[in-house]
Amino acid sequence: MSKIRLGLSSCLLGAKVRFDGGHRWDRFITDTLGQYVEFLPVCPEVECGLGVPREPMRLEGQPAAPRLLTVRTRQDLTQRLLTWARRRVAALAHEDLDGFIFKAKSPSSGIARVKVYNDRGVPTNTGVGLFARVFMDHFPLLPVADEGRLHDPEIRENFIERIFFHRRWREFLGQKPNLGDLVTFHTRHKLQILAHSPELYRQLGRLVARARELPLPEVLAAYPAMAMAALRFKATVKKNAKVLYHLLGYFKKQLSPDEKQELLEIIDSYRLSEVPLIVPITLVNHYVRQYREPCLKGQSYLNPHPLELMLRYHT
Numbered sequence: 001m002s003k004i005r006l007g008l009s010s011c012l013l014g015a016k017v018r019f020d021g022g023h024r025w026d027r028f029i030t031d032t033l034g035q036y037v038e039f040l041p042v043c044p045e046v047e048c049g050l051g052v053p054r055e056p057m058r059l060e061g062q063p064a065a066p067r068l069l070t071v072r073t074r075q076d077l078t079q080r081l082l083t084w085a086r087r088r089v090a091a092l093a094h095e096d097l098d099g100f101i102f103k104a105k106s107p108s109s110g111i112a113r114v115k116v117y118n119d120r121g122v123p124t125n126t127g128v129g130l131f132a133r134v135f136m137d138h139f140p141l142l143p144v145a146d147e148g149r150l151h152d153p154e155i156r157e158n159f160i161e162r163i164f165f166h167r168r169w170r171e172f173l174g175q176k177p178n179l180g181d182l183v184t185f186h187t188r189h190k191l192q193i194l195a196h197s198p199e200l201y202r203q204l205g206r207l208v209a210r211a212r213e214l215p216l217p218e219v220l221a222a223y224p225a226m227a228m229a230a231l232r233f234k235a236t237v238k239k240n241a242k243v244l245y246h247l248l249g250y251f252k253k254q255l256s257p258d259e260k261q262e263l264l265e266i267i268d269s270y271r272l273s274e275v276p277l278i279v280p281i282t283l284v285n286h287y288v289r290q291y292r293e294p295c296l297k298g299q300s301y302l303n304p305h306p307l308e309l310m311l312r313y314h315t
């Protein structure tokens with residue numbers, strides 16, 4: 001499999017591009033995630049021609065359409081940054097990105113809760129950085145996160161699950177798939193989708209079932225939009241437990257009463273938040289291998305991302 005391709009705010013990679021000549025190197029991003037990811041660094045303020053060091057800037061005005069102004073000399077950089085951003089996202093469209101990690105709170109790069117100052121100089125945390133806004137409008141399906149929120153284990157797991165899914169979809173499309181291939185792809189991913197959104201899982205099932213009646217390009221455009229929307233929902237303990245009880249049904253014939261009881265008890269412990277998700281998943285994976293269960297072999301739900309990332313270890 002090819003590496004995941006992520007856009008990344010350059011300062012998180014350790015580049016000294018911040019207004020004060022510093023960086024915000026994030027070790028989890030470069031050292032841990034970096035083993036699976038190829039980064040494409042972007043620094044809006046440097047790439048649009050502002051130097052290092054430079055005067056600090058901030059967002060002002062209406063949170064929905066703020067202006068970017070330098071704090072001391074009051075230069076309005078809005079048009080300069082927006083013009084560059086539109087050109088940059090058009091170029092990024094050829095880079096096969098699977099997502100983007102932005103620097104939190106930056107007036108150029110922040111994806112949410114960026115300070116916007118009103119005409120009395122009072123800030124509210126309601127803005128979006130100018131480049132981040134243009135990027136997200138241009139790539140509505142791409143997973144985005146900021147390094148601050150990636151410290152939350154659930155948000156981290158969700159983001160990483162989505163970038164791995166996106167990579168698999170990108171590779172799938174590269175193989176010029178037919179309808180049968182789509183059915184296989186969906187079969188592999190349906191439990192993963194179910195754990196995030198039972199409603200969109202049903203809608204995707206209907207889309208795939210009706211796919212023969214629709215032009216293939218239409219189906220191949222609708223499928224990732226719905227699947228990525230589904231994966232944005234949190235896979236809660238309750239939804240995961242439902243999927244795990246469902247999985248138990250695949251082993252009705254193979255498992256002894258004692259083994260069934262053990263698996264049931266472990267799922268119950270997970271449901272009660274006594275053990276992390278990795279515990280029942282490991283036991284299910286063990287039975288899938290032992291009994292060569294064909295319907296579960298290759299299910300992305302059981303291995304959505306590398307174990308080494310330790311994303312299913314929290315309760």
Ligand code: SF4
Binds near residue numbers: 009018045106108
């Ligand atoms: S936050 Fe964005 S604009 Fe600021 S230094 Fe980092 S990459 Fe550059």
